[in-house]
Amino acid sequence: MTETVRHADPSAPAVRWGTETVEEAYLGHPGRQYRDRPRSVLQMLDTVPQWAERAFIVQGERRIRYGTFLAAVDEGAAILERNGVVPGSRVLLFAYNSPEFVLAVWAIWRAGGVPVMGNRWWSQAEIDNAMALTHPVVALTDFAGLEAGAARRVMLSELSPAFDAAPGVPGHRSERHEGGEDDVALVIFTSGSTGVPKAVSLSQRSVIANQHNLLLRSRQLPQDLDPEAPQTVSLVCTPLFHVGGVSNLITQPIIGGRLVLNEGKFDPVQVLQIIEREGVHRWGGVPTMAGRVLEHPDLEKYDLSSLRSFPLGGAPLSPQLLDRLRSKLPQLERRGLANTWGMTESGGFITVAGNRDLAQRPGTVGSPYPIAELRIDNPDEHGVGEILVRCPTVMTGYVGLEDDATVDGDGWLHTGDLGHLDEDGFLYLDGRSKDIVIRGGENIACRHVEQALLEHPDVYDVAVVGVPHADLGEEVAAVVVLRAGAEPTSEMLRDFVKPRLAYFEVPSRWFLQRDELPTLPGEKVDKRTIRAELEARLGGGSAR
Structure with a gap:
């Protein structure tokens, strides 16, 4: 399915994305930058008017044009302002992938706010931690049970009418809050090695520079685009609240691409259907997703000939998976x-x-x-x-x-x-x-899981490590030292930590023992030895 632009705006793009790099200090230290570059995230929307008639976001039966989207950004910003968002306000976005999610990010920026990307799989304890760290004025969510504390909870569905109430392509509102390159543009969470998720602060310079790198590498700098060329179609199955997801929702408006979102949980069959139906050119993700699609028994039933780009990241890429990609998708053999x-x-x-x-x-x-x-x-x-x-x-x-x-x-x-x-x-x-485990592209802090288990009265000590998994790359294993006389089962321990952890953080391998954990000089737990022993014991067996 191909769409072309019939009426390009000769004035776009207004900002040049250069190729020349210069030695130029920022934040008080030396470094390299592109000489010509956008200076605010909102300038990345300057190319959008020329794509007005193209489809931008597709999810299931929903298809939203660029013209509708651009107008909805203004209306969405107005909705947020009525809920107390002012320039510099932080807005927690706690939701699954949807057109409203994409709109929310741009509407927050349009209102001068800072999106705070919550992980939709968090437990309430992790949500509370994020709230305490970032102090959002609004929590924008698709989860009716979210406890927002001091923030004002606004259901993400309240932005939906913005799509319906915005015909045509309006001009920018006069009060466009640009900000400076070093102003905070985004707060996004990651699992550190020492405990609960940390809130990473990214500047406007950071967000723009990442996009600049990607556009230069893919030869899609805005001033070099042919507005009459066929539209690029990208399928995104990874969470938009991850840093890679953010780049996807930014790249497409800049290049006039179509952003196709899957519905619900990751499903290999749905992915195959979408690639065939939408003529997807680019689909990437974590290696776990690629492996599940390539190994699906119905793979050969679908026409995947439109695929011409398959970038992978988030976890190590094995030579075996590369070989399968080349074999199953021969058009990617050379490029x-x-x-x-x-x-x-x-x-x-x-x-x-x-x-x-x-x-x-x-x-x-x-x-x-x-x-x-x-x-x-x-x-x-x-x-x-x-x-x-x-x-x-x-x-x-x-x-x-x-x-x-x-x-x-x-x-x-x-x-x-x-x-x-x-x-x-x-x-x-x-x-x-x-000390982290990468399970299906999700970073899991071992210490965070250990602290949750140590709250159980029957647990004396615990070591959490990652062990190999054929599909996920790694899975979480817990070696638990029980207190004298205690007799908890792995099921009891699993039920205990479920309310305290995201679902992907809950161990899937359990080893309960009375013996002390092995240690290195200085009494630090010897996780290398533990991991090696577990890998030898598992041998492909089922979880205990």
Whole structure:
């Protein structure tokens, strides 16, 4: 299904997205930036009027045009303002993917507010923590049971009429709150290695620079687009509240692409149906999703010939999965595959590897984008050390942790990931110094899960680690040391932590014991030994 623009606006784009990089200080430290760039997130909407008649968002039977969307952004901002949002206000967005979610992000920006991206899978305890950290004035949600505390709860459905009440393409409202490059544009949460989710603060500079990198890499800088060319169609199944999801809801308006959202939980058959029906050109996600689709027995029944780009990230990409992608989708053999690396704290993607890179350098996650700098800190004899990143995309810090040193005074982000660089500057990952599990693309702080289990009166000690899983990449395993005389079952412990954790954080492998956990010198728990023993014991067996 292809749509073209019949009436392009010759005045668009108003802002040039350049290719030349310069050494230019920001936030008091040196770095690289693009010389010509947008200076506010709202300037990224300047290309939208020329796409007025195109479909922008598709979900199920719903199809929303760009003209309708642009007008709805103004109306949505007015609705938020009537609920107390003023420039600088934080608005918690706690919802699943939907057209209203996309509208909400842009409407918050249009009102001068700051979207705070809540994880829709959180427990109420994690919601309360997010509220206490960020102090939103409004909680915008699709969950009627949300306890919003001091924030005003507004159902996301209250934005729906904005789509119906906005015919045509209006001009911008006069009170356009642009802000400055270093002003906060977005707060997004990530699992740290020490406990509950942390609130990452990203500036307007960060959000724009990440998009600039992606557009340059994909040869889609706005001034180079042909407004009469067929529309690009992208399928998004990953949560829009993740940093990768945010880039999807921004990229499409800039390039006039169609954003197709799946409905409900991830379903391989639904994905196959959507690709065929919408003629999807680009579908990416975490490797777990790709594996489920490629292994589905009905794969061959669907026409997937429209696919020409399949970027993957969020978890390590195995050579076996790459081989299956090339075999099942032969049109991607020469072009269209990509592996990326980045994190919430880096504000998005830092490196990228294309088809040739993946073939010539197995295991690489690619080379850095033009404005990204990489450094390996304290490398060992094999060149392996902690990966440090400096880039305009990097966070300004964690909300509520002003003395945190994750970003040092020279602008280097200490990622907690271990890696090495080859002679050509391509990055390889060698593990994680941070104590996390990556389950199906979701980062899980082991300490957070351990603290929840330690609240149980029968638990003396616990170690949470990740163990390999054929589908999810990793799953959560808990080794629990019970108190003398205690006899809880794994089911009892699972039921105890469910209200305290997101569903994906609840351990799926349980090992209950009386013996002490193994330790290293200094009494630190030896998780490497624990993980190795569990992998040997599991051998593909079922959860206990």
